[in-house]
Amino acid sequence: MSEALHGALRIALLTHSVNPRGGVVHTLELAQALHQAGHRVTVMAPATAGQAFFRPLPCPVELIPVGPASRDMTEMVGARIQAIERHVLGWLEAGHAFDVLHAQDAIGANALANLRDRGLISGFVRTVHHLDHFDDPRLMAWQTRGFLAASQVLCVSRLWQSVLRQEHGLEAALVHNGVDTLRYSRVPEPCDQQVRQRHGLVAGQAHGAPLFLMVGGVEERKNTLRVLEAFIQIRHDLPGAQLAIVGGASLLNHDDYVQQFSATLQASGLPIGPGQAVVITGAVPDRDMPALFRAADALLMPSVREGFGLVVLEALASGTPVVVSRIAPFTEYLDDTDCTWADPMSVASIARAMHEVLKHKASADTLAREPPDVCRRFSWPASAQRHAALYRAFHSLRELPHARHALSPSLA
Missing domain, CATH: 3.40.50.2000 (Glycogen Phosphorylase B;)
Incomplete structure (x- = not known):
């Protein structure tokens, strides 16, 4: 049985931008909590020249070079999918190995799906925070492929678990967000x-x-x-x-x-x-x-x-x-x-x-x-612990011959 089922996991977390949006904040907070729990985490995100994440991280960060965001959203999304795919492939070809490749959105998920379809990775994890409606059919197709192609799907609320189950026949596992009550406090500060x-x-x-x-x-x-x-x-x-x-x-x-x-x-x-x-x-x-x-x-x-x-x-x-x-x-x-x-x-x-x-x-x-x-009911360390348990379940299933990547009721 793989060492990853017991020891520190090698985890790549992919997010769609460096800007302070909810899904990106989730990625950074989760990365920090996983890092503090002893896992080896790398965060990857596309960034234009001069961009950086809005807060520092204690773990390695890979900024993926992309051009300025186009006003044509379909063109911009397609370009970012290709950039992430090339970047992750470069890491793999350089000999870097990950136990878990985890996309927090459809852009990263489609890049990983392309690598999976080429036989270069065995699968990936995807978190669905919410789903949008797009008039462009290509954007809608990318959004749907982003979770249907994943080996393991996570959701941050029962609402979106239900949507995936009822509209797509997909069982997703629930993971919670958290809040840092040391950083966010009622106590005034000099600034x-x-x-x-x-x-x-x-x-x-x-x-x-x-x-x-x-x-x-x-x-x-x-x-x-x-x-x-x-x-x-x-x-x-x-x-x-x-x-x-x-x-x-x-x-x-x-x-x-x-x-x-x-x-x-x-x-x-x-x-x-x-x-x-x-x-x-x-x-x-x-x-x-x-x-x-x-x-x-x-x-x-x-x-x-x-x-x-x-x-x-x-x-x-x-x-x-x-x-x-x-x-x-x-x-x-x-x-x-x-x-x-x-x-x-x-x-x-x-x-x-x-x-x-x-x-x-x-x-x-x-x-x-x-x-x-x-x-007090929601903390990032608890969320990290939940993620690690699901990652290990996913990793264990990947090692079983012809195993389907479904979760047991106790984990889902």
């Missing part, structure tokens, strides 16, 4: 005020100017337009309120939705920019995120579709209450004591939840500074 000032954030609810925070940029999936419409209503009652939208470094093209959002914002007459009613920061330094959560009176995440919603745990660990959609996956791990619910399709419901969450914030400020129970 907090500087971060506030640098991004033009207002004083906060205690000074009659509540700050609502969104993370992920302006995207239809994030429901940013309805949040803006709800905020416009809120400003009638709370004229000092501020909406800060941070992040948004996505590879996907959201131009049409951004135009709708911009037209609505302009028609509202709300001032835009640092210190104004609406602040749109774009990508921010990763080191600023804990302070941004602590600065906010509430995190708004009434998304219409999510894989898990990692920033919800980060906000809660920072002592910031959250508004989330009363839909899966949020309903899988949150209850009435953890959040304020909203109907993501109703602007009025989102506005009511925004009013309600401010009341919750006022009472929560009097509570102990320990992270809530929901944050």
Whole structure:
């Protein structure tokens, strides 16, 4: 029986970009936790000239050279699939060996599927965070192939397990996200005020100017337009309120939705920019995120579709209450004591939840500074342990002659 079934695993984690998106954050946190558990982890990601990951890692990182992102998404995805395929092949030809090749998205998965089809690797693992709809049939085909070609499929929520089972007849294993409660904490840090000032954030609810925070940029999936419409209503009652939208470094093209959002914002007459009613920061330094959560009176995440919603745990660990959609996956791990619910399709419901969450914030400020129970239930070391067990099950099955790569009920 292989040493990999008992000792340290050699793991390659592939992610689609170096930008701070949920799946990329998951990759880096998982890599660090696996590394700390004694495994030999290498993280691989495509990057343009001068790009690097938004936070340092304790394990080796391989940045795969690619050209600037094309406005033609199909062309860009195809180019990145080829670049990752060439890069991994180069590693294999140089004599590097991995017990596990694990793609966190369809781009890396298709590169590994190409290598598998050429007989150069025996299989690979794929995590499905969520699935998108694309008008381009080639993008849809790549998305589907990315999990159907995998030898072992993982999901971060029961919602997407169910989708894969019902729509594709595929059984996926559940793995959880986590939260670093040392990094994300209610305890203020000396830099907090500087971060506030640098991004033009207002004083906060205690000074009659509540700050609502969104993370992920302006995207239809994030429901940013309805949040803006709800905020416009809120400003009638709370004229000092501020909406800060941070992040948004996505590879996907959201131009049409951004135009709708911009037209609505302009028609509202709300001032835009640092210190104004609406602040749109774009990508921010990763080191600023804990302070941004602590600065906010509430995190708004009434998304219409999510894989898990990692920033919800980060906000809660920072002592910031959250508004989330009363839909899966949020309903899988949150209850009435953890959040304020909203109907993501109703602007009025989102506005009511925004009013309600401010009341919750006022009472929560009097509570102990320990992270809530929901944050203690999810940790990256536990996620790494779960991944390692699934990797070993996958590795064991690969060593059995003619074995099918299915998981036992106890692991699935």
